[in-house]
Every structure is written in C-alpha cells, then in structure tokens.
Amino acid sequence: MRLFFLLIILFGQNTFGTEVEALKKEEEARSLRRQGRISEALELEKQAENLRIVPISQIETPSFPSLTKNWNIGVALQSNQAIDSGGQNWFTNVPNVWFQSGSPYHPRFPFAYQNKSDLPISWIKPEPGANGAFVPVISYRSQDQKWGIRYRTTRYQTDFFGVTSSSGGVVGREAIRFGYQDHKLHLEIHEILSSDWRVSWNFGLRYAQWDTGFNKTNTEFNRGSFGLETSRYLAPQLGFIFHYNLSSNLSLFFGGDLFFSTLGQLQYRSDLIEASGFSRTSSREPLALNAYGLDIRTGLEVPIGSDKLFFIWESNSTIWRANESHYPNFFASSEDSYRKSISEYYRSSAIYESDGSKKVLSRSFGIGTIMLGYSHAI
Amino acid sequence: MGCYSPSLRIYRPYPDEVTFTKVDFFPKVIVLAPTEFPEALLDHDLRRKKILKNEYGNWESLVYKELSLHPKNYPKLLQGGKIQILEFELSSVDSCFSHKASVKLKAEYSIGNEALRYFEYEDQSKNYNSNCILGLSSLTLVPLLWFIPYLGFQGNSEDQLNQLGRNAISAFFLELEKNSGKSN
Numbered sequence: 178m179r180l181f182f183l184l185i186i187l188f189g190q191n192t193f194g195t196e197v198e199a200l201k202k203e204e205e206a207r208s209l210r211r212q213g214r215i216s217e218a219l220e221l222e223k224q225a226e227n228l229r230i231v232p233i234s235q236i237e238t239p240s241f242p243s244l245t246k247n248w249n250i251g252v253a254l255q256s257n258q259a260i261d262s263g264g265q266n267w268f269t270n271v272p273n274v275w276f277q278s279g280s281p282y283h284p285r286f287p288f289a290y291q292n293k294s295d296l297p298i299s300w301i302k303p304e305p306g307a308n309g310a311f312v313p314v315i316s317y318r319s320q321d322q323k324w325g326i327r328y329r330t331t332r333y334q335t336d337f338f339g340v341t342s343s344s345g346g347v348v349g350r351e352a353i354r355f356g357y358q359d360h361k362l363h364l365e366i367h368e369i370l371s372s373d374w375r376v377s378w379n380f381g382l383r384y385a386q387w388d389t390g391f392n393k394t395n396t397e398f399n400r401g402s403f404g405l406e407t408s409r410y411l412a413p414q415l416g417f418i419f420h421y422n423l424s425s426n427l428s429l430f431f432g433g434d435l436f437f438s439t440l441g442q443l444q445y446r447s448d449l450i451e452a453s454g455f456s457r458t459s460s461r462e463p464l465a466l467n468a469y470g471l472d473i474r475t476g477l478e479v480p481i482g483s484d485k486l487f488f489i490w491e492s493n494s495t496i497w498r499a500n501e502s503h504y505p506n507f508f509a510s511s512e513d514s515y516r517k518s519i520s521e522y523y524r525s526s527a528i529y530e531s532d533g534s535k536k537v538l539s540r541s542f543g544i545g546t547i548m549l550g551y552s553h554a555i
Numbered sequence: 556m557g558c559y560s561p562s563l564r565i566y567r568p569y570p571d572e573v574t575f576t577k578v579d580f581f582p583k584v585i586v587l588a589p590t591e592f593p594e595a596l597l598d599h600d601l602r603r604k605k606i607l608k609n610e611y612g613n614w615e616s617l618v619y620k621e622l623s624l625h626p627k628n629y630p631k632l633l634q635g636g637k638i639q640i641l642e643f644e645l646s647s648v649d650s651c652f653s654h655k656a657s658v659k660l661k662a663e664y665s666i667g668n669e670a671l672r673y674f675e676y677e678d679q680s681k682n683y684n685s686n687c688i689l690g691l692s693s694l695t696l697v698p699l700l701w702f703i704p705y706l707g708f709q710g711n712s713e714d715q716l717n718q719l720g721r722n723a724i725s726a727f728f729l730e731l732e733k734n735s736g737k738s739n
Contacts, residue, residue: 200612203578207615210580222577229576324708366708378704415700437697 199225241322241369246483251314251552253489257333259355259544308335314552322367327379329361331493333544341395349395357544359385359493361414361434375420383414383436385468385495387542404447408497410468412438418474431475441466443499449521454514458505458522470495476548483554494543563645563713565720566611567621567728578616579623584632586615588640607645614640621728631666632735638664645720647712651687656680656712658719660727666735674730676723684709 202225209218310332318325334356341349363381370376386409394401418432442463449456476489505522509515590606611617618638622629642661647654657679665671684706692698710718 197610200610200616204612204616207580207619210582218580222580226577364704366704378707380701380704413697413701415697415704435700 195228199228202228241367243320244318244322246554247318247320248555249314249316249318249485249552250555251485251550253312253314253487253548253550254309255312255332255546255548256309257331257544257546259333259335259357259542308333310334312548314550316552318367324367325365325377327361327363327365329363331357331359331491331544331546333357333546348397349393351391351393353389353391355387355389357385357387357542359383363414363416373422377418377420377432378415379417379434380413380415383412383434383438385410385412399452401450402447404445406443406445408441408443408466408499410438410441410466410497412436412440412468416472426480428478428480429476430478431473433474434472436471437469439465439467441468441497441499445505449514449518451514451517453517454509454511456507456509456514456518456521458507458518461503461506464503465500466497467500468495468497485552485554487548487550487552489546489548489550491546491548492543493546494541496539496541498539563607563609563720564611564717565609565724566617567724568721569625573624575620575624577623578620581619581622581633583635584618584622585637586618586640587638588614588643614638614643617724628732628737629735630737631669632731634667636664636666636735638662638731643723645716647716649685649687649712652683652685654682654685654712654715656715656719658716658723660723662727664731666731669734672734674727676726678719678722680715680719682709682715684711684715 202221206218206221206225209215209221312330312332313328316325316327334354337353337355339351339353340347341351361381361383363379365377365379367375367377386407388405388407390403390405392401392403414434414436416432416434418430420428420430422428443466444460444463446457446459449458470493472491472493474489474491476487476491479486507515507518507522509518609617612620622633626633640660640662642659644659645657646659647656658677660674660676662674663671664674689702689706692702709715
C-alpha cells in the first residue's frame with residue numbers, strides 16, 4: 178500500500194491536484210449561483226470541467242479477484258544439498274593447540290558441537306549421501322486475497338561415512354548422521370503493485386531443530402564412541418516475496434526471510450567405551466544458543482485451474498553459536514575412564530577453542546533445496 | 556506531532572465508477588451541514604476537536620457529485636428534497652496499548668413531500684496501532700520489523716478514519732437510494 182502511495186505521489190500528483198482544484202471551483206460556483214451571479218458561476222464550472230480532462234476514474238487500480246477456494250493443500254518433493262563451515266580446524270590451523278593437547282586428533286566436524294578424538298590421523302573425507310523428503314504444502318488466503326497464512330517446512334537428512342587408517346590399514350570407521358527440519362508458520366499480507374507485479378510481506382514464527390549423531394569405532398585402541406546432539410531454536414521471522422506474472426498461467430517469484438533468535442538450546446551426550454570402562458559426558462543443562470540466518474527463495478508457479486504445479490529453489494543458511502561456559506556431567510565406570518572422559522572433553526570440545534582467547538567462532542551451515550510440488554485449491 | 560496535519564479523503568466508493576467531468580447543480584436538493592464538512596476529530600492524545608477538510612469536497616459536493624454520477628439511482632430525490640446532517644463525527648483515540656477509531660453519523664432527510672426520515676450510523680475499529688507500541692517496538696529491531704507489516708495492514712489512524720468515513724457515507728447513500736425509488 179505504501180509503495181503504491183509512493184508511486185501515486187511521484188507520478189500522480191497532477192491528477193490529485195486537479196480534482197481538489199476542480200472541487201474548489203465547483204463549490205465556489207455553487208455559492209455564486211445562489212447569489213445569482215450565473216455567468217461567473219458558469220465560467221468557474223467550465224474551468225472545473227477542463228481541469229478534469231484526465232478523469233480520476235481512468236487511473237487503473239488493479240485489484241485481486243475474490244476467491245472461492247481459500248485453502249491450498251499439496252505435497253512437494255525436496256532434494257537438498259548441504260555445506261558447512263565454522264569452528265576452528267585446530268589440527269591444521271593452530272599447531273600449538275594440538276601440541277598442548279598431547280595428541281593430534283581429527284579435525285572437527287562442523288555440524289557437531291563435540292568431536293571425539295580419534296587416532297590415527299589419516300582421514301577420508303566423508304561424503305553426504307543422497308536424500309529426499311516429501312513435505313506438506315499448506316496455505317490459506319482470505320476471501321479478498323489481502324492476507325493469508327502459510328506453513329512451510331524444510332527437511333534435510335544425510336549420512337556421512339568416513340574411515341581412518343594407519344599406514345594403509347583401515348583401523349576405524351565413523352558414521353555421522355545429520356538431520357535438520359524447520360517449521361515456519363507466517364501471516365502474509367498481499368499487495369498489488371501493478372498488473373504484473375505483486376508483493377507479499379510475511380511475518381511469523383520459525384522453529385528449527387537439527388540433530389547430529391555420530392558413531393565411531395576404532396580397532397587399534399579397542400574403542401567405540403557414540404554421541405548425540407540436539408539443537409533447536411524458536412525465532413521470529415520476517416520476509417517478503419515478489420511475484421511477477423509472465424502470463425496467465427506462469428508466474429515467477431523471488432524473495433527471502435530473515436530470522437534472529439536468542440531462544441535456542443543445545444543438548445549433547447557422548448559415550449565412550451574402552452577396555453578401561455565406560456564413560457558418559459552429557460550436558461548438565463541445555464546450553465544457550467543464538468542463531469540467525471537468511472532464507473532465499475526463488476521459483477515458478479504454473480496454475481492450471483484449481484491445481485498448481487511449482488518449482489522452488491531455496492537456500493537456507495543458519496549461523497549459530499552455543500554458550501559453552503557450563504561444564505558437563507561426567508559419569509564413568511572406573512577411575513581411569515573418568516579421567517579419560519574429562520581429558521577427552523577438554524581436548525575435543527569447543528571449550529578448547531575458547532581457551533585463553535575467550536573467543537568462540539560461530540558455526541554455520543547452509544542447505545540448498547530444490548522442491549518440485551503440486552497443490553490443489555479447496 | 557508538531558507538523559502532523561491530517562487530511563481526509565472521504566467519498567462514496569462505487570463499484571465500476573463511471574468517468575465524469577462535471578458535477579451538476581441541483582437547486583431543488585438542499586444539503587445542510589453544521590460545519591463545512593468533516594465535523595470534528597478527537598485528536599490523538601490531546602482529545603481536542605478539530606475541523607478537518609475533506610479532499611473530496613464538503614457534504615454538498617459529495618451529494619451533488621453522487622446525484623450527477625448516478626441520477627438513475629435517485630429518481631424521487633431529484634424532484635426535490637432536503638438533507639440535514641445533524642452530526643458527523645470521526646474520532647481517533649490513542650490510548651497507550653490500543654487505538655480506537657470511530658465514526659458517528661446522524662442525519663435527517665426528506666424526499667419530495669414525504670415525511671422526515673432519520674438516519675443514524677455508528678461504527679468503530681479497535682486495534683493495536685498505537686504510538687506507544689510503535690515507540691516500544693522501535694527500541695529493538697525485531698519487534699519493529701514485526702510491527703510495520705501490522706501497521707501497514709491496519710493502516711494508520713488517518714487510513715482508518717477515511718475507511719470508516721467512507722463506510723458511513725456509503726451506508727447513507729444506500730439508504731437514500733432505497734428511499735428515492737431506485738429501480739434495480
């Protein structure tokens with residue numbers, strides 16, 4: 178609406194001015210008529226008429242057609258690809274860190290908060306597997322199409338496999354499973370900019386959760402470790418989408434959402450089994466987590482009657498950081514494994530990263546999603 | 556605040572409005588109103604009354620324009636009539652956590668030699684579009700970003716007054732049409 182007014186102010190000043198002028202002249206003419214000064218009144222009326230040569234009603238004000246079917250329900254197939262970064266790769270970047278720790282260990286896997294140290298150091302970089310998910314598509318539009326509600330979700334899950342080897346012989350394997358899902362529910366406000374362009378604002382809530390589970394075994398040290406981390410946040414979200422109608426049955430759109438949250442949590446747990454015993458390190462209470470990020474979305478829609486086909490490319494990036502000032506709970510079956518779990522925590526956790534400098538880098542991950550879907554209006 | 560000067564844009568919204576260049580003069584239709592047009596506005600915080608100017612003209616202009624544009628809707632009124640606006644008040648009251656815009660229209664009219672008829676219309680809109688909430692939400696960015704779409708959706712107090720005024724005028728003209736023998 179505001180943009181529309183701005184356009185009118187920029188380009189429509191004359192038209193508005195003339196109507197106000199014409200009205201003034203007509204009011205004056207009427208009072209003259211009442212005084213009996215007909216000829217002067219006629220002249221003013223003529224002037225008013227001339228002012229309205231571009232009549233107001235010729236300005237096209239596009240409007241939404243009213244809807245008979247308000248709900249749009251469908252399904253989409255998502256296929257995603259993820260990238261990740263963040264944290265410090267101490268092994269390669271900060272030599273004194275691994276010197277202090279007494280033993281080198283694997284570079285951190287950035288999705289996970291904790292990493293168990295694992296010898297030897299040879300490492301075959303894990304590759305994510307193929308993945309795909311069916312997700313629901315639900316939206317509602319008011320009768321006059323001026324506002325609506327929309328639910329969106331992105332789901333991503335992948336497995337990474339890696340092997341560690343010592344002088345050519347494979348001695349360890351590890352599997353990491355990363356799963357992410359967010360739920361976005363927002364209110365949309367639709368505005369028509371011109372006959373081809375329309376924009377919709379949206380504001381709402383976003384809940385996201387990602388889990389990282391890892392499972393490592395090492396035959397050389399007769400050791401197995403398992404871990405699970407769960408991060409989640411609730412964030413307010415604001416965004417917009419521009420739509421462009423190419424033809425009556427093809428429209429393009431692009432837009433994005435922005436979110437920021439301090440209402441995040443991270444919980445972790447990791448178990449270590451060795452000959453000396455069993456030990457468990459777990460978060461005493463959920464760590465506070467800050468998250469912010471950006472979604473960018475572009476695609477096209479093909480409406481066919483009350484059915485609609487759509488293709489969306491979406492990129493979702495999240496930057497997060499956990500407050501690591503809390504020590505975890507340690508549980509161990511023997512004195513030796515208790516000592517080991519503490520040193521393991523110290524060496525492998527992010528606390529080591531902030532040691533001395535009190536500076537913790539944010540982690541980030543990005544998920545690119547291609548979505549092909551169908552929806553039906555009811 | 557200081558330089559805030561509301562202006563009203565009140566007219567009768569009519570579906571598929573026809574093009575016009577001239578508003579005719581109807582000496583037989585007398586329109587009387589206590590003040591020029593939009594009588595008063597209870598100002599935002601001071602609750603002070605103001606007389607506002609309508610950019611679409613005073614009551615007489617509105618009625619004459621309507622009669623010139625849609626003469627078929629008012630066959631009886633065109634023979635002669637009198638419209639007396641008794642009260643037309645638009646108000647916008649801004650309390651800290653809510654905002655209330657309201658309209659009150661009272662009018663008497665007679666069509667031809669028929670008896671005097673009375674028309675009354677009242678409406679109001681309550682929402683959270685208040686200066687206080689805007690001020691509070693501008694302290695940090697996120698609530699402000701949330702508030703702006705809501706504000707855009709509700710419209711500012713002027714938009715609300717304009718909408719209520721248009722609704723009132725539409726209701727009044729519909730009543731006039733009904734009693735002036737509009738043939739469908």
